[in-house]
Amino acid sequence: MNNSYGTLYIVATPIGNLQDITQRALDIFTQVDLIAAEDTRHSGLLLSHYGIKKPFFALHDHNEQQKADALVEKLRQGTNIALISDAGTPLISDPGFHLVRKCRQTGLKVVPLPGACAAITALCASGIASDRFCFEGFLPAKSKARKDKLQNIAEEDRTLIFYESTHRILDTLEDIEAILGAERYIVLAREITKTWETITGDTVANLRKWLAEDPNRTKGEMVLVIEGKAKSDDAEEISPQAIKALALLAKELPLKKAAAIVAELYGYKKNALYQYGLEYLD
Known part of the structure; x- marks a missing residue:
């Protein structure tokens, strides 16, 4: 890894209570050269609360794939960047995946900072x-x-x-x-x-x-x-005839299709047959 390259920091921010910011996050905000934010106005209020002023780069769902290359180039030129979302941990139902993936593919350093996640x-x-x-x-x-x-x-x-x-x-x-x-x-x-x-x-x-x-x-x-579905003994309840039919059909058809046909013929739930096939059929 080239030491002259910049680092991308993935920084979690509060989901409501501003006291949930971490000291490490505040330190990174003061150290980086640029902050990539989902909504620059929203994030500007957050940083202003802590007396931090940094240039912003708008990165959201509608422009991420186009703008990720520009940020990667800035990193290659030595710019240190903090990636944040409107609230919580970036990439969790928020933008950032394409940027982080490009950074990983090109050998750029990515440093995650843990924090709030709804x-x-x-x-x-x-x-x-x-x-x-x-x-x-x-x-x-x-x-x-x-x-x-x-x-x-x-x-x-x-x-x-x-x-x-x-x-x-x-x-x-x-x-x-x-x-x-x-x-x-x-x-x-x-x-x-x-x-x-x-x-x-x-x-x-x-x-x-x-x-x-x-x-x-x-x-x-x-x-x-x-709550997840309560576990049952579906596999034990499936008759030998249905299992044999499922095994035969699965050799010629996709498992989901085979399970649907057997479910129709024998009156079982297709999901139970599909799960049986995944676990027990080669």
């Missing part, structure tokens, strides 16, 4: 299993695509974490209830670290009713933490 903060306070989890970011905006996505992960036994927006939360919960079931346990973490922080857990059906009772409960930044 998904992890919500998970820690949810009371839902945290040893294995899937972060899925935002679900699709349209109901059909959202249901399709939920159907694809309906059999997932790991804890599921999603971000959601104010204007879609009730519709999303309705779709979650339709696909994952009314009794699935879910925690809504709203406005984490802020004045109106609320962390509420209940069944999907009850949580949806609770939110609908008061429009104020649907406002703010939201994280959904959903």
Whole structure:
């Protein structure tokens, strides 16, 4: 690695409470030459709060692929850059992936600074299993695509974490209830670290009713933490005839297609057959 090159620092910033900034983050802000920010006006207020003045470079979802090369060139010229998002850890449902990937591909130094992340903060306070989890970011905006996505992960036994927006939360919960079931346990973490922080857990059906009772409960930044599907002995319940049919079809067809056909013939859930095939068929 060329020592004359600059370093890209990935810096987590507070998700609400400004006291959650780290001392290391403040030190890096004072040391770097440039700050790549999702919203320069928003980030300008953050740095102004700490009396830090640095030039900004706008890097957001709409320009990242085009602008990443320009930032890589600046790094190659010796410029030290801090990458930040509007709140929390960059790249976690925020811009930065293309830039970091280009830096890694070209041998430029990337230094991550840990800090606030809404998904992890919500998970820690949810009371839902945290040893294995899937972060899925935002679900699709349209109901059909959202249901399709939920159907694809309906059999997932790991804890599921999603971000959601104010204007879609009730519709999303309705779709979650339709696909994952009314009794699935879910925690809504709203406005984490802020004045109106609320962390509420209940069944999907009850949580949806609770939110609908008061429009104020649907406002703010939201994280959904959903209990994974309870493990079952699906593999043991599948008949030998169905297993044989699945094995034969899987030799000629993609496993998903084979599972769908056997599910139709024998009355099993296709996801259970698909998971069986992944685990037990060569």
